[in-house]
């Protein structure tokens with residue numbers, strides 16, 4: 001039996017940095033990966049999708065050439081070259097992670113599927129490894145719910161979609177949340193007919209209604225069809241394609257298309273990990289239960305990233321690594337509950353989000369002030385010809401601290417950090433009004449918007 005100071009399962013967004021930290025501290029560490037190095041973000045998530053978003057954006061701007069004063073002729077998409085560009089971006093990152101780990105002294109890299117044998121042993125490729133500390137960073141995969149026809153009709157997920165080098169003629173996307181909406185706009189801009197089917201009464205149901213509505217308008221303006229309240233989805237074969245049954249109260253009962261993408265949530269990769277042998281507790285959705293410092297119920301076992309259900313983003317997984325490493329190596333006292341929710345939706349224009357939604361603030365019962373400003377009045381936006389969306393900021397009426405914000409508009413994914421950092425500083429919003437910002441930027445409007453705060457009704 002081989003003994004290590006630490007074993008890490010998975011090379012997602014937390015594992016590799018943690019392995020490097022152990023190794024740098026002179027500890028022996030084994031890191032195990034069953035598939036591609038870098039995990040979801042690198043191979044089937046953020047990097048490939050944002051590379052595709054960039055292609056789709058360039059194509060979109062080229063089609064609008066006349067508005068900007070140039071002519072390109074007919075814009076034709078070469079989907080094989082689009083894919084090659086995406087593949088190169090993913091391969092570069094995956095190779096980078098692998099070479100980094102293999103080149104790290106004290107770090108043993110093992111390719112294979114890891115399973116717990118006990119609370120301090122793991123089996124991989126028939127070999128038993130032992131460690132006092134075991135870190136689980138196994139991520140999640142696309143959920144494939146049992147629905148009528150699921151075993152009869154070929155469907156795509158965010159992973160298998162990465163391998164196609166053709167354009168679906170009519171792409172039906174089941175799921176109107178973050179993953180589904182990004183792919184909807186990407187493929188519409190590439191030239192597919194796109195229909196989004198969403199179970200709920202609106203897209204991105206976690207967001208405020210005005211955000212959902214604006215995103216819907218942006219997508220519909222590009223010719224994307226949206227069907228809401230699609231409660232009972234089923235799949236069936238049709239000549240030359242497929243049909244997705246909807247059973248809505250209103251509208252046709254099915255949509256006929258050529259390809260279907262399931263973007264209906266994520267399932268943690270915990271069912272084939274032997275967690276029962278280590279007696280690690282999971283919740284009703286199979287997420288590993290962790291405390292505020294990411295320890296499981298079993299001493300010596302931690303869970304980081306998507307598999308613990310506390311994040312769902314690359315930055316939350318990386319932040320999990322920072323919390324675990326700082327607690328262990330710097331005797332710091334970092335906690336998951338100290339972080340402020342922040343993320344972006346990479347439709348164009350992007351949505352940058354931080355903190356609470358209006359609905360959450362209202363529910364909390366606290367007295368708040370809010371201001372909303374259209375991007376059409378932001379000079380940077382109309383100079384660029386990208387005026388869709390708005391900026392919305394909510395602050396606490398008493399403490400003057402920022403409670404939450406949504407920036408749907410050009411640069412929204414970047415500008416949101418100007419607010420997020422003030423939130424982390426626990427400073428009042430008034431510090432932003434004393435800052436001199438650069439002209440012309442979207443961020444320079446933050447003081448102007450904050451001067452318009454009114455009671456949140």
Ligand SMILES: Cc1cc2nc3c(=O)[nH]c(=O)nc-3n(C[C@H](O)[C@H](O)[C@H](O)COP(=O)(O)OP(=O)(O)OC[C@H]3O[C@@H](n4cnc5c(N)ncnc54)[C@H](O)[C@@H]3O)c2cc1C
Nearest residue numbers: 010012013034039040041045114138139305306312313314
């Ligand atoms: C389409 C899409 C777009 C996204 N875009 C963004 C974005 O723009 N921004 C953002 O922040 N997040 C985005 N995400 C989410 C982000 O990709 C994930 O939150 C992040 O990758 C989670 O990382 P992780 O560290 O939890 O694990 P993962 O990156 O999922 O890595 C887990 C690794 O563990 C390995 N593994 C699993 N089980 C075993 C086992 N038993 N033995 C050995 N190895 C195992 C897997 O092969 C995998 O490599 C996106 C996700 C998707 C699907």
